[in-house]
Amino acid sequence: MELGLDVEEQDGTTVLAVRGEVDVYTAPRLREKLVELVSQGKYKIVVNLEGVDFLDSTGLGVLVGGLKRLRSHDGDLTLVCTQPRILKVFEITGLTKVFAIHDTVEAAVAG
Amino acid sequence: MELGLDVEEQDGTTVLAVRGEVDVYTAPRLREKLVELVSQGKYKIVVNLEGVDFLDSTGLGVLVGGLKRLRSHDGDLTLVCTQPRILKVFEITGLTKVFAIHDTVEAAVAG
Amino acid sequence: MSIEPVIELEIPARAEYVGLVRLVVSSLASGRRALAEERIDDLKLAVSEACTNAIEAHHDVDADERVLVRCAEADDRLVVSIRDKGPGFDPDSLPEHPPVTDPDRLNFERGLGIPLIRTLVDEVSFDSSSAGTSVRLVMFCEPVSFDDEIDLTLDDLAEPDLG
Amino acid sequence: MSIEPVIELEIPARAEYVGLVRLVVSSLASGRRALAEERIDDLKLAVSEACTNAIEAHHDVDADERVLVRCAEADDRLVVSIRDKGPGFDPDSLPEHPPVTDPDRLNFERGLGIPLIRTLVDEVSFDSSSAGTSVRLVMFCEPVSFDDEIDLTLDDLAEPDLG
Ligand SMILES: Nc1ncnc2c1ncn2[C@@H]1O[C@H](COP(=O)(O)OP(=O)(O)O)[C@@H](O)[C@H]1O
Ligand SMILES: Nc1ncnc2c1ncn2[C@@H]1O[C@H](COP(=O)(O)OP(=O)(O)O)[C@@H](O)[C@H]1O
Secondary structure, X not given: OOEEEEEEEEOOEEEEEEEEEEOOOOHHHHHHHHHHHHHOOOXXXXXXXXXXXXXXXXXXXXXXXXXXXXXXXXXXXXXXXXXXXXXXXXXXXXXXXXOOEEOOHHHHHHO | OOXXXXXXXXXXXXXXXXXXXXXXXXXXXXXHHHHHHHXXXXXXXXXXXXXXXXXXHHHHHHHHHHHHHHHOOOOEEEEEOOOHHXXXXXXXXXXXXXXXXXXXXXXXXXX | OOEEEEEEXXXXXXXXXXXXXXXXXXXXXXXXOOOOHHHHHHHHHHHHHHHHHHHHHHHOOOOOOEEEEEEEEEOOEEEEEEEEOOOOOOHHHOOXXXXXOXXXXXXXXXXXXXXXXXXHOOEEEEEEEOOEEEEEEEEEOOOOOHHHHHOOOOHHHOOOOOO | OOEEEEEEEEXXXXXXXXXXXXXXXXXXXXXXXXXXXXXXXXHHHXXXXXXXXXXXHHXXXXXXXXXXXXXXXXXXXXXXXXXXXXXXXXXXXXXXXXXXXXXXXXXXXXXXXXXXXXXXXXXXXXXXXXXXXXXXXXXXXXXOOHHHHHOXXXXXXOOOOOO
């Protein structure tokens, strides 16, 4: 199972595009990537979930951990997601109130 | 598992387009369709395998049976197939020598 | 309602095999016309969460242990059970998270699996002891389902119209 | 070479479940970088043929019987075995088909499964008795494989160049 992780800079914001399935097997790679970006001083991160086919609670946990880490640097982690089945996981868990979720990368970068 | 079976007439030839997986579970439906066409007096049949993802020996058997049935009516059953993984099954079993296999429906209809 | 023969899938208790379990369950569920795509996704996620827990339960025990997934198909339901030989737990006394509006919420990366399972499937039951845990998930397949019942308003529950 | 833990999939002996077996095997095989897509297709077809035979073997016995598929992963190979409790057979005394150029060939719709299996995988062995049959298929995953060996010409087999 492959997890695609592509990083791009846009107007001073780091956009991390995730592709594939985020689960207990692949989530550690997402966590490492977020830790790496923070250690490089990237404190404004947009995680683009549009290419994600599956996201479970382990993936949610990694995103919560990332947000916490960034907040501690006065940064932010926001999301791009329009897929109903992925949004649903945020809704059920109430995390739509924790994350800013945008429809497009442009909107997310504009903040 | 769905097997798609679409029938079309082209210049006096019946083109049967097969989609999906042809195996022990779905092959009976292919057989029934061929029997039905023959009983309707369709003796020139082109089976288009371009939409087939998987074909096993049960599928081969149904095609051999169809060819035999049509030959007994002085008809013919020819194939359209360019996918290497499907062609391979005909090659290994030597059935490339039994069936006329064409690259396009047009070529098959032209005979 | 007759319970149909069962599919059994046994995997090593390792994270890399959860995807395979999802594949099997969603393939079986896709064969059910009565089950909408959205509900297949729900079942897939619930099974994945339960499998993840089963695998994690073995981390402290024996990495060579195995997780057994059984899928039974009946006319009106799909039943998936996930069994591990981990240390067991009490599903009714799990810690609660701070409300999502509390900044302290960010200190909790875990504990979302079982709440998700409870929301996603029609029925869930846990059978857990120190010898292991079995989680049983039920998804009804009939068009007239649970959801419709829940959507009943008080008016619907009033006296039947005898006219 | 260590044999890794095994995946077991048990299905009812019914045609509708062969697709599930293919899905599981090709998903496992796809996880192996060393296995080219073409060889995954070969393994998938061979497993499918063996499963079909296992299921058909039960038609005369007991429709409630089950077929067990085990997949073992090792560094250099994938091993898939398919076990049934059918009446058994002798793989070495199967009838031969007329040559494909013989018009009589069209009278034979069956009997292609085992020849296909033998061609598609690197190793196959049958263990069959009146209590059932077990077919073991081996696919090597290393880049330097069987094919290269078979491609050796007589020249290659001549005395080594000691220069
Ligand atoms: N199969 C299991 N065996 C043992 N403990 C379990 C099992 N499933 C869940 N638990 C316990 O319940 C807790 C909550 O599970 P869950 O809600 O899925 O969140 P998470 O797995 O992220 O902690 C787990 O941390 C674990 O302690
Ligand atoms: N697992 C099995 N149990 C019993 N008989 C088998 C089994 N596999 C194969 N056979 C026998 O060998 C024959 C040839 O098999 P095969 O080459 O796959 O062709 P087919 O299945 O189309 O007949 C079968 O018809 C059957 O009689």
